[in-house]
Amino acid sequence: MADKKMVEEITSMDVDFAQWYTDVVKKAELIDYTSVKGCMVIKPAGYALWELIQKHLDQRFKEAGVENVYLPMFIPESLLQKEKDHVEGFAPEVAWVTHGGLQPLQERLCVRPTSETLFCDFYKNDIHSYRDLPRVYNQWCSVVRWEKETRPFLRSREFLWQEGHTAHATEEEALERTIQMLNVYADFCEEVLAIPVIKGQKTDKEKFAGAVATYTIEALMHDGKALQSGTSHNFGDGFAKAFGIQFADKDNTLKYVHQTSWGLSTRIIGAIIMVHGDNEGLVLPPKVAPVQVCIVPIQQKKEGVLDKAYELRDRLNCHFRVKVDDSDKSPGWKFAEAEMRGYPLRVEIGPKDIEAGKCVICRRDTRQKVEVALEELEAKVEELLEIMHHDMLERARSHRDAHTYTAANMDEFVQIFNEKGGFVKAMWCGNEECEVQIKERLSVTSRCIPFEQEQIADTCVCCGKPAKKMVYWGRAY
């Protein structure tokens, strides 16, 4: 009966991965749907996760010299129009404000889908001299893109993110910053979220509208699909010329600034779910888990049990995020609940333990239980959280490596995507036509041209002409 019920709660990954994802998102109480399609309520469990992601990432930004600002959410249509590629890229999915109260507006306002144009408009007046450079600003905000197809975290019409926008005196400095921030994202993903990523450059077809070059970190989900998990763009002086952002350099000549932008969104929560989750529910990386240790009292009405549970909580509270589940539910219910919500460690404490001066700790990722003497609790919790992070990262890395293939020709390429999915490393001639063909035939896209290149073959996997680069290919979210 118990087992049957659990099976009904969360659809198995192997049966229907999309349904599993939706079930986990709902059962772990990360979000709720609302009456507006593609707009979600991020509930306490989900928002606490985002806050911890923000905290860790923002700290890394500060160490990289980033300052936070806030710009408006409205962009006048004329401003959006200034950079041609940019407006063509975003126009199909912007939401427009046409009225203020009952009065039609003279010029309609778009709700920001991204803020390049606003930053440019601001920098135009803010930057006059080389002494004003560089500008390394970031904002935490929400943006709106009127997507047709929506999914919680992965593709919503409004989503939370941070967008960094920088302006530099030289091309070299801008490029350096682009790569620096990409590395911040990659390190953050591995060191904090336990998600291994591939770093590389987007092809021209896949790059950001208006960018000279887009760099990306790509992660592989449990179902073998890829997720672009963060991007960093080098704009060169394209936006500067479109917006007229000039400064007087040391030699007293007017020069255009070179710009970058980089972003990471709540989509990364989707990555956490799909990289680490299992059939019991969410598995949260210890460093961003809103609850790292959940204490479950057994026979909590017996004298002294709850007191002991609170005492352990108070001890652990100094170093970890802890909660006691002192609800009226049965222990079994609490175990399942803690697993669904992805709490990294669960401490079980009952009369037998108290008498023996110990407790039981259960790891979420492996569900292994160990008995621990109460006096060693803090040390053991710290050790287990550390090990869990390490193991989760290694498990995700092995999964990714085991689902990364090489294809020397189109037959191999097609066979892998028909039978397995995952990442495929294959050579590319550099021609967009080949990307289009591959996409039409297999709905596979180029994920990135990785920084770490290998020579898989001499010819393009698609057309057979001489190859220029090795590319990671995959089906993507």
Place this chain on the structure above:
RNA sequence: CGGCGCGUGGCUCAGCUUGGUAGAGCGCGGCGUUCGGGACGCCGAGGUCGCAGGUUCAAAUCCUGUCGCGCCGACCA
């Protein structure tokens, strides 16, 4: 924007074919017994059946329209 599906207590749904007193399970509140992997008993609260028209003595049910949500495709973080 195309395809599919769905709107009935908080949730999941039954009821609709063949019109006639609005149901179940879970959840929720109270009391009691339980407690080491989703416990159980008793009592109780809770619904303008998405919305608008129409047909009818009578509509959750039939007809027309409309709005919304979910999933799958084309486009995107």
